[in-house]
Amino acid sequence: RARAIDNQCFVVAAAQVASQNRKRQSYGYCLVVDRWGRVILHMNLYSRLVRTIDIDLRYIEQVREKMPFIQYRRRDLCTLMSPTTIIVPIDDKNEEKIVWGQLEIRRNQIFLRSRLRLAFVNKKTGYVVVSPFHCVEQFSQLNRE
Template sequence: MRVAVCQVNSRADRNHNLQVARDQLERAAAAGAELAVLPEYVDYLGPGETAPKPEPADGEFAEFFATAARELGLWVHAGSFHESGPDPQRTYNTSLVFDPSGGLVARYRKIHLYDVEIAGRVSYQESRSVAPGDETVVAEIAGVRTGLSICYDLRFPELYRRLAVDGAARILVVPAAFMMHTGRDHWEVLLRARAIENQCYVVAAGQIGDHDPGRTCFGRSMIIDPWGTVLAQAPDTVGTVTADLDFERLDKIRTELPSLANRRL
């Protein structure tokens, strides 16, 4: 199974952001990918006061990526967007997955919200405007069980263990807008750890570069095998990279080093 991670620099121009995303999906399809993954907040990453209105899961955002999936004959994980939330003050941070016919096959609402205060570096309270999801989601993508997560979820290994064990996931997907100051030290380490400890492929698509107001994302989108080996990594620019997932190798790793089977807690 060939997969692609599409790295973008979404800013305050939603129409431009969506066109860049479509261009990267076309590149993924041209490279022979069956599945393409886009980053968190792929349609808009800019000032809150000019953000687009939140939408339902069958709104314009969904229609845009459903059309792309159908026209390109591609499984599309559409990163995430602001889905209409439980009250007027909060949205959900939501991922949608579309099959090659354009059908919506999965929706995941981000569970862990990024509430962080680092003196002199960053002050961000996602929970002020976003409501947490409360359901883990494993989707069948091209016949492969695939666990869904978003960005800050990456720091909570119990989520991925549930996806791998209870959900029988063989792929773990991580769309993200990982901040530069944490990304350069933690992004690859955490992604490889999630792959190794759950013996799954990890497919992680990140935002890259500067975003208003005063936010810089790390990028380095990557695809990692169940041994923790980085199979593909995007350079520090907008673009798409691909890798082939070998599920016979995954089965061999799980047989020869049966850490999932040997767990006692």
């Protein structure tokens, strides 16, 4: 529901109901949420049904006219990723470190880097951190870039 409000769009959360084997079973909990976070379709657990719902896309336009905050989105921070917008480290053997706040991160921990973002594997196995490239202690220290 929060993602629908954040992005001013409908969110469809679909899942199958299935029993693959004795150890694996899909539970089938489904929702459709409108732009205001209101649930407009809800399917209970284990409902072996197919449901359809009509979505009026003009409704999104009306909402965006009333609350135009999407025009203030920082597209340099929130963009679709493509080969032209990312920089991936090429030399994983390079042990040079990047200072990130109080930490030092080895370049071979980084798997994604853009002009303003950094994504790396944390020291604890299996954890990933995605962060602005520059660290600040308070939001007031951020500049326009």
